[in-house]
Amino acid sequence: MKQLPVVFRRELASYFATPLAYVFIVIFLVLSGVFTFYLGSFFERGQADLSAFFTFHPWLYLFLVPALAMRLWAEERKSGTIELLMTLPITRAEAVGGKFLAAWVFAGIALLLTFPMVVTVNYLGEPDNGAILTGYIGSWLLAGGYLAIGSCLSALAKNQVIAFILTACVCFLFIVSGFPLVLDAFSGWAPQALVDAVASLSFLTRFDAISKGVLDARDLLYFASLILAWLAATAVVVDLKKAD
Amino acid sequence: MIEIDKLTKRFAQQLAVDELSFRVRPGEVLGFLGPNGAGKSTTMKMLTGFLAPTSGTARIFGFDIQKQTLKAQRLIGYLPEGAPCYGDMTVRGFLEFIAGVRGFRGAQKRDRVAGAVAQVELEKVLDQSIDTLSKGFKRRVGLAQAILHDPKVLILDEPTDGLDPNQKHQVRQLIQSLAADKIIIISTHILEEVTAVCTRAVVIAGGRLLADGTPFELESRSRYHQAVTLVGDAPLDEAALAGLPGVAGVERNPREHSLTVLALPGQVIFPQVSALVAARGWHIREMDVERGRLDEVFRTLTRGEAA
Incomplete structure (x- = not known):
């Protein structure tokens, strides 16, 4: 893992080498504001917390994170630089991990720039700042989950647009897998254990728990294993698809 | 290695x-x-x-x-x-x-x-x-x-x-x-x-x-290996050149009064050709010995092998 920081630094710098990073951050900040104040009725609720802010993150990320993840591998394959990267003396884990971490840290930077929300709510009332902190952790973990899925699908598709759409679809499935919409399709024929397993895959239930201030080890483990599993899948897909 | x-x-x-x-x-x-x-x-x-x-x-x-x-x-x-x-x-x-x-x-x-x-x-x-x-x-x-x-x-x-x-x-x-x-x-x-x-x-x-x-x-695998190319002022006697020992054939070049005399594999024909030129008193403007044409070897080797 010695060369992982080298890959990480290059990737992170490449976000800021193009206007993409700044456009992404601006869109994220504007939308998260709009969602909080208009859809989330931040003021009308009259409560000093940020649940109006965090509630919409799974949906906001559904479109923004795939946009961030789509270029991770698809661009390397399209421009042929993957041949350069894969013939340098780095392991798959260093390449996959370095790229993922750069995207994740970038998402973290965007998330940190929403700090005026925290300032606002502290100015208006006396919120539970511990719950806000876990909310941020949960949101960042959620972004990591989306990004790991996006990383794998970006390696699968050579075309960035296809990578974007695939990622949005798979992330959507992970969001709604706790909903009757999906569960009803299983409950008719599948054993209860499978229905429970599908329901437990849902991002939403995990994220809701964390964003309300409950930092359960099982939820953390869920996100960690989800990210690692998708990254392992990324490494496999990169190996299979790199030469196409 | x-x-x-x-x-x-x-x-x-x-x-x-x-x-x-x-x-x-x-x-x-x-x-x-x-x-x-x-x-x-x-x-x-x-x-x-x-x-x-x-x-x-x-x-x-x-x-x-x-x-x-x-x-x-x-x-x-x-x-x-x-x-x-x-x-x-x-x-x-x-x-x-x-x-x-x-x-x-x-x-x-x-x-x-x-x-x-x-x-x-x-x-x-x-x-x-x-x-x-x-x-x-x-x-x-x-x-x-x-x-x-x-x-x-x-x-x-x-x-x-x-x-x-x-x-x-x-x-x-x-x-x-x-x-x-x-x-x-x-x-x-x-x-x-x-x-x-x-x-x-x-x-x-x-x-x-x-x-x-x-x-x-x-x-040296080329059929042009050791071939001699002649450019003369007047038409050259192809039959006499083709009859020299060690000569595999004579080819006409697009240029006027220009011939390429091909050697049999392993043979050096330059001395014979130049002796003939001297004996006949031809006016020769150019006379080159070829090393062989790599593109020709390449074509012969790979012909029909790939699209």
Whole structure:
């Protein structure tokens, strides 16, 4: 893992080498504001917390994170630089991990720039700042989950647009897998254990728990294993698809 | 030393490389020749660990490319076809990234980058982003990246493709200056390049080895090897030339009063031809002995082998 920081630094710098990073951050900040104040009725609720802010993150990320993840591998394959990267003396884990971490840290930077929300709510009332902190952790973990899925699908598709759409679809499935919409399709024929397993895959239930201030080890483990599993899948897909 | 041992790569429909075996020793500049689709790039991609062989293997100074990939890759500098680089980076940023991946840090890293930049003359464009560079400069960035860690093995896939004659000359000079203690493998379909820089030429087509020898040996396979071309003022006596000992035949050239006298394999016919010219008192304006035509050998070898 010695060369992982080298890959990480290059990737992170490449976000800021193009206007993409700044456009992404601006869109994220504007939308998260709009969602909080208009859809989330931040003021009308009259409560000093940020649940109006965090509630919409799974949906906001559904479109923004795939946009961030789509270029991770698809661009390397399209421009042929993957041949350069894969013939340098780095392991798959260093390449996959370095790229993922750069995207994740970038998402973290965007998330940190929403700090005026925290300032606002502290100015208006006396919120539970511990719950806000876990909310941020949960949101960042959620972004990591989306990004790991996006990383794998970006390696699968050579075309960035296809990578974007695939990622949005798979992330959507992970969001709604706790909903009757999906569960009803299983409950008719599948054993209860499978229905429970599908329901437990849902991002939403995990994220809701964390964003309300409950930092359960099982939820953390869920996100960690989800990210690692998708990254392992990324490494496999990169190996299979790199030469196409 | 590179040992290639029955290297085979099969894609879904076709056999790209078919039990290729040969060895390359330090100091050799090996020209890898073949028509498009012959399996040159595929072989190089397997040597550099990018593609896994279907069967067979290759060893780079004893490191198996499949089992000890990283150790083998440390010894290799590779310029992939088309010299892909991260276009949004500056030349300096890109080379520093490569140096970092190669394990250089701090002052050592700066020295390596400066050394590679000086070797391929990139000083002027160091802080430009790679996307804005001309094709020649991009290719040089790719070369700088490949030679930065002073590798024992240099694998260059069509290093002069798309360059202008001056740039081609520079790249060839660079290759020759590096050749002394390294193994250099270059793939090309420009035959003059082989005569210019290579000490050994390997011809493949359809994934199989067709010929392996020095460029001179390959040339001597040509039917034009030791042929004598005459350009006279008046029509020349073809029958008399064809009747000389050791002559395989006479060909007319498009130029007026110009003939090429072909030699039988292994024969030297220049003395006979010049004696005949003197005896008949022909006025000859030009008289050349050919080394052989590599393109003709190449065509004969690869005809019908690949699309």
